[in-house]
Amino acid sequence: MKLQMHLIILALYLASYPNISSAGIAIIINNNNGLEAITLTDLKRIYMGNVSKFPNGSSIALSDLKKKDPIRAEFYEKVTRKTVKKMRGHWRQKLFAGEGIPPKENRNSARMKAWVSDLTGAIGYIDAEDIDDTVKTILIIN
Amino acid sequence: MNSSKLCIVFFITSLISISTWAVGQPIVAVSGFFSTAVTQTDHETPYTTSGNFTDTADYVSDTTVGIQLNFVANDDISFTTQMIGRGTGTDSEFETSFEWLFATYKVRDNITLRAGRLRFPNYLISKTVDVGLTFPWVRGPVEVYESSFSFISKYNGVDALINISIGDAELLIQPYVGEMNTSIKSILAGGAVSEINSQSLSGFNVELSYNDILFHASRMDIKANLTTPSGIVTLFPSVISSFGIKYTHDKFFIMSEAAKTKLGNSSYDFTGITAAAISVDSQLAGLKALGSTTLRAPTSVGFYLTLGILLEKLTPYITFAKLESIGGDFAHPVLGSAMLAFRKEQQSTSIGLRYDVNPSSALKAELHSAKATGGSNGLFSSNPGANGNNLKMLTLSLDLVF
Numbered sequence: 331m332k333l334q335m336h337l338i339i340l341a342l343y344l345a346s347y348p349n350i351s352s353a354g355i356a357i358i359i360n361n362n363n364g365l366e367a368i369t370l371t372d373l374k375r376i377y378m379g380n381v382s383k384f385p386n387g388s389s390i391a392l393s394d395l396k397k398k399d400p401i402r403a404e405f406y407e408k409v410t411r412k413t414v415k416k417m418r419g420h421w422r423q424k425l426f427a428g429e430g431i432p433p434k435e436n437r438n439s440a441r442m443k444a445w446v447s448d449l450t451g452a453i454g455y456i457d458a459e460d461i462d463d464t465v466k467t468i469l470i471i472n
Numbered sequence: 473m474n475s476s477k478l479c480i481v482f483f484i485t486s487l488i489s490i491s492t493w494a495v496g497q498p499i500v501a502v503s504g505f506f507s508t509a510v511t512q513t514d515h516e517t518p519y520t521t522s523g524n525f526t527d528t529a530d531y532v533s534d535t536t537v538g539i540q541l542n543f544v545a546n547d548d549i550s551f552t553t554q555m556i557g558r559g560t561g562t563d564s565e566f567e568t569s570f571e572w573l574f575a576t577y578k579v580r581d582n583i584t585l586r587a588g589r590l591r592f593p594n595y596l597i598s599k600t601v602d603v604g605l606t607f608p609w610v611r612g613p614v615e616v617y618e619s620s621f622s623f624i625s626k627y628n629g630v631d632a633l634i635n636i637s638i639g640d641a642e643l644l645i646q647p648y649v650g651e652m653n654t655s656i657k658s659i660l661a662g663g664a665v666s667e668i669n670s671q672s673l674s675g676f677n678v679e680l681s682y683n684d685i686l687f688h689a690s691r692m693d694i695k696a697n698l699t700t701p702s703g704i705v706t707l708f709p710s711v712i713s714s715f716g717i718k719y720t721h722d723k724f725f726i727m728s729e730a731a732k733t734k735l736g737n738s739s740y741d742f743t744g745i746t747a748a749a750i751s752v753d754s755q756l757a758g759l760k761a762l763g764s765t766t767l768r769a770p771t772s773v774g775f776y777l778t779l780g781i782l783l784e785k786l787t788p789y790i791t792f793a794k795l796e797s798i799g800g801d802f803a804h805p806v807l808g809s810a811m812l813a814f815r816k817e818q819q820s821t822s823i824g825l826r827y828d829v830n831p832s833s834a835l836k837a838e839l840h841s842a843k844a845t846g847g848s849n850g851l852f853s854s855n856p857g858a859n860g861n862n863l864k865m866l867t868l869s870l871d872l873v874f
Contacts, residue, residue, distance in 0.1 A: 371637075380635045380642050383581035389547035397831075411683065418831060422873065423606055427599035428552045428572050428586070429633065431501050431542050451547065 353458035355405050357469040358443065360450050363388060368468045374409050376453065378420070379430040384451065392433035393445055393454035399438075405455045408471050501542040507604040509534035509869035518853040519842075519863055520618050532559035532566075534611065534869060536602050540572065550576045556602055571602065571626055582635040591626050593646055593677035594690050596716040596729055601625070604871030608727075608789050608826050610838040611867070613776035614851055615793040615820065616714070616731045627652050627673060641682040649674040671696040675712075688716040688729075709736035720782070727778040735769035735814065740807075758806045767807055769814045770800030787826040794819045797848065818842050818850030833872045840865040 357373060359365060364386045368376075375381050376390055383389055395402040403414050410417065421432035436442040439460040446452040447464045458470050511523065511530045518524040523533040540554040554572035559565075574588030591599055595616060600606040611617070629650015636643040652671040675692030696708040716729035742759040750756045773796045780789030797815040802808050824838035844850025844861035852863075 371640075375635075375637060375642070378642070380637070381581045382578050382584065383547075385581070389578065415831070419606070422603075423600055425503060425542075426505065426540065426554075426603045426606065426873075428554070428574065428591070429599075431544070 354470045354472040355401060355408070355455050356458040356461050356467045357453065357455050357471070358446050358461070358465040358467055359453050360446055360448075361464070361466050362450050363466065365466075365468055370409060370469070370471070373469065377406075377409060377417075377433075379424050382430075388451040391449050391452045393442055393452060394433040394435050395439075395442060395455070396435055396437055401455065401457055405471070500544075502539070503542075504537070504539040504874050505603045505605065506538075506872045506874075507534060507536045507602070507869060509610060509867050511865060511867040513863055513865040515852075515856060515859055515863045517856045517859060519865065520614055520851050521853065522618065524853060525865060534867070535559040535566070536604075538571070538602055548578045552576065558602070569626075582637075584633040585630065586633070587630045589626055589628055590631055590648065590650070592624065592675075592692065593648075594675075594692060594712055595714055595731060596686075596688050596718060596727065598625075603873065604836070604869060605832070605834055605873050608725075608778065608780055608787050608836075609791065609822070609824060610836045610869045613729075613774075613778070613791055613793045613820075613822070614840075614842075615795040615818065616729050616774040616776055618851055624652065629673075641680060644677075644679040644681075646677040646679075647674075648676070684720040686718040688714070688718075690714050710734060711736075723782045725778075725780050725782060727780075728776065730773070730775045733772040733774075735771070737766050737768050740765050740767065762806050765804070765807070767804060767811060768799060768801045769811060770797035770802075772797055772814075772816060785828045787828070789824050789826070791822040791824075792820075793822070795851070797846070812848075815846070815848045816850060817846035817848040818844045832874060833870070836867075836869045836871070838867045838869075840867070 357368060363384065365384055372381075377392065379392075381390070395405075397414065397418075406412055406414055406417050412420070421430070424430040425432055434445065436445050436454065439456040442454045442456050443460070443462065443465050446454045458467075461467050508531070511525050511534060513519055513525050513527055516527050518526050523530065525533065536556060536558045538554055538556040540552070542550060542552050544550045552572050552574055553570060555568060556571050557566050557568045560567055570589050571591055572589060574586045574590055577585045577587075579585055593599055595601075595612070597607045597612055597617075601612060601617070604610070627648075627650040629648055631646055631648035634645040634647075636645065650673060652673065671694055673692060673694045675690065677690040678688070680687040691711065691713040694710045694712070696710070711734045712731070713734075714729060714731035717726070719726045740762075741764045743763050745756050745760040750760060774793070775795075776791055776793035778789055778791040780787055795816055795818050797817055800811050800815060802811050802815065804811060820840060820842035822838055822840040824836060827835045829835060840863075842850060842863045842865070844852060844856060844863075849855055850861065852861075856863075
């Protein structure tokens with residue numbers, strides 16, 4: 331009985347989070363943004379808050395998935411080589427040093443796409459399986 | 473500010489501690505922080521300028537509440553304010569100030585200009601020194617962060633944030649220029665008063681980050697006008713420079729800084745002291761006889777090394793620190809004793825533990841053992857006298873951000 335209970339809890343836990351993407355992580359921007367592609371190095375600079383504008387001059391608005399989303403952890407591990415905890419500390423420093431505002435948090439891929447499609451300078455990341463034509467994909471990280 | 477006003481600030485902050493985003497676009501972001509601590513030493517002589525800690529438990533000096541408002545006007549322009557209510561160690565009261573109050577203009581993708589009330593970027597944690605959650609200690613090591621110019625935290629002026637990518641490394645160059653309206657009065661031997669005001673300054677901060685290594689270097693030149701007892705205004709130049717490093721490897725981290733505060737030669741003219749003044753205070757006769765003189769204050773050099781381990785929620789650390797004074801006209805026949813007030817030498821060891829309760833709060837405990845050396849008072853506010861020049865100080869603190 332105890333074992334069954336543990337299995338049920340484990341099943342519920344696993345069901346509450348999406349699997350880490352097998353299709354990769356898609357970097358998305360607004361359809362009206364003229365940017366067509368981005369390098370991993372430039373993406374790292376953007377998410378570290380070291381640049382504030384796209385090459386076309388529009389101001390960058392960063393977006394994150396929610397704190398415990400496995401896509402977020404995978405994204406930061408691959409792009410910045412830092413954990414979510416370290417990135418949270420990094421942005422806290424920048425915020426209270428008056429050097430930037432942390433990325434806007436979106437609850438899931440659908441919210442992320444809606445936010446990015448509303449804002450010309452927005453950039454975000456989603457599971458590549460969730461790509462659609464409401465946003466423009468400029469990089470897929472495998 | 474009294475306690476009730478502090479509560480009001482805290483209450484309002486709590487009510488609006490949310491970020492507002494309109495149709496996806498950031499318009500207003502409100503954030504804040506709160507720190508409080510209890511500190512007690514085993515010595516009755518007050519210790520450190522900012523804290524005045526004694527053998528009576530102090531609940532006020534390290535209590536700080538701050539609220540920060542970021543308003544994004546458009547793609548290029550934004551505004552930032554940070555108001556802080558801070559305990560004062562001298563009268564158990566709170567005072568408020570705007571530490572940040574500036575406009576930001578994005579010149580291009582990697583260059584930002586800021587103008588208004590800004591904080592000095594002199595040391596590794598200067599920009600966030602009031603936000604306890606951003607560093608491991610209960611407070612910055614006093615041998616560096618309680619330098620001769622510890623009363624200076626902000627200025628009115630302009631700076632630029634220039635980010636340059638060098639391979640995988642990022643270089644931040646931050647030049648700045650401005651002025652301070654702080655007025656500092658010093659009582660010299662015999663009761664004569666000198667006043668430093670109208671301080672213009674310039675400097676730069678450089679930060680090079682590569683993976684988990686951060687190098688920091690800064691220099692600030694201050695040109696202050698020194699008004700002498702007889703009303704003569706002279707230039708009083710000072711230079712503060714520092715170098716620091718922060719390195720994290722797996723679970724281990726190192727933080728270290730060296731800071732030098734060089735006070736320039738200051739000129740005094742005592743010829744204007746009147747006979748009437750001398751009749752009230754006979755010691756002024758010595759100054760009158762001195763006429764004009766130039767004094768050289770000692771150069772202060774502070775250093776610390778912190779070693780720590782980043783565990784799941786615990787961060788134990790140990791800090792070794794030293795403060796020395798170099799040079800200084802201590803042998804001056806009349807004002808040598810006044811110059812001794814600038815001489816601060818001590819060494820200390822601090823052991824501490826930080827416990828991260830959750831991502832937004834931490835509890836800390838630190839035991840600081842210091843010894844004034846070289847015949848100076850160290851960071852005691854006066855001669856520790858018969859109580860000896862050794863001190864132990866225990867601090868327990870709570871830090872929050874919201």
